[in-house]
Amino acid sequence: MFEKIINSKIYNVIDKIVKVFWVNILTFLATVLGLVFFSFGPAILAGTYTVKLIYQKYEGPVFPVFYNAFKRFYKRGTIIFLIFVILLFVLGFNNYYFFTKLEKQFDWYSFIMLIVMFFFFSISLVSLFHSLLLATCFSQTNIFELIKNGIKLTFAFILRSLVFLILLMLLIFISYIAPILIFLLSFFTLVTIIEFILFRAYDKIEMFDNISNQVAQQLIR
Numbered sequence: 001m002f003e004k005i006i007n008s009k010i011y012n013v014i015d016k017i018v019k020v021f022w023v024n025i026l027t028f029l030a031t032v033l034g035l036v037f038f039s040f041g042p043a044i045l046a047g048t049y050t051v052k053l054i055y056q057k058y059e060g061p062v063f064p065v066f067y068n069a070f071k072r073f074y075k076r077g078t079i080i081f082l083i084f085v086i087l088l089f090v091l092g093f094n095n096y097y098f099f100t101k102l103e104k105q106f107d108w109y110s111f112i113m114l115i116v117m118f119f120f121f122s123i124s125l126v127s128l129f130h131s132l133l134l135a136t137c138f139s140q141t142n143i144f145e146l147i148k149n150g151i152k153l154t155f156a157f158i159l160r161s162l163v164f165l166i167l168l169m170l171l172i173f174i175s176y177i178a179p180i181l182i183f184l185l186s187f188f189t190l191v192t193i194i195e196f197i198l199f200r201a202y203d204k205i206e207m208f209d210n211i212s213n214q215v216a217q218q219l220i221r
Contacts (some may be wrong), residue, residue, distance in 0.1 A: 022147045030046065041078050044191060045136055081142060084147075123151065127147070133202070
């Protein structure tokens with residue numbers, strides 16, 4: 001009887017829903033407890049690898065996997081995130097400056113600079129996630145080398161980068177108009193988008209695919 005319940009479709013659906021909720025809660029709490037700046041990077045990586053394992057038919061508990069991943073990726077994930085925070089802050093401020101300048105009076109220089117700054121901001125935002133993912137596969141590689149390669153991957157997978165950027169903006173907008181989703185679903189959606197849009201692109205490169213799968217398996221041991 002017990003085995004019948006475990007193997008039923010309803011149980012599997014409920015199990016998946018519970019895991020989705022858990023991934024969202026754990027990623028949310030890890031981010032908030034670290035005041036965002038000191039935990040967002042590793043929290044997103046932990047959530048992404050947990051989702052990766054769930055879609056690989058992992059049936060064990062979510063918390064140990066998330067905890068192992070968060071602990072493993074904490075140092076480098078935090079450093080990379082803080083570097084990008086500084087970069088994104090500078091670019092974001094420049095965007096704001098040229099936008100407000102255009103509001104007062106239109107001039108071509110400000111218009112062109114706004115477009116340029118927005119382009120660099122968008123590239124940096126996607127490169128942040130690529131750099132974080134690379135850090136999980138190459139733990140001995142220099143941080144700045146990872147960032148440089150993260151930028152290269154953003155251009156190498158430019159179509160995926162554009163799709164990711166659009167979905168990210170859409171997710172932020174939906175979370176803004178319905179804040180309850182941040183607690184219920186937003187973080188899970190983000191790490192799922194990262195897994196399927198960005199991380200899955202690495203599967204085309206055998207070396208990346210092998211390393212990321214090895215890392216994922218190490219997290220459940």
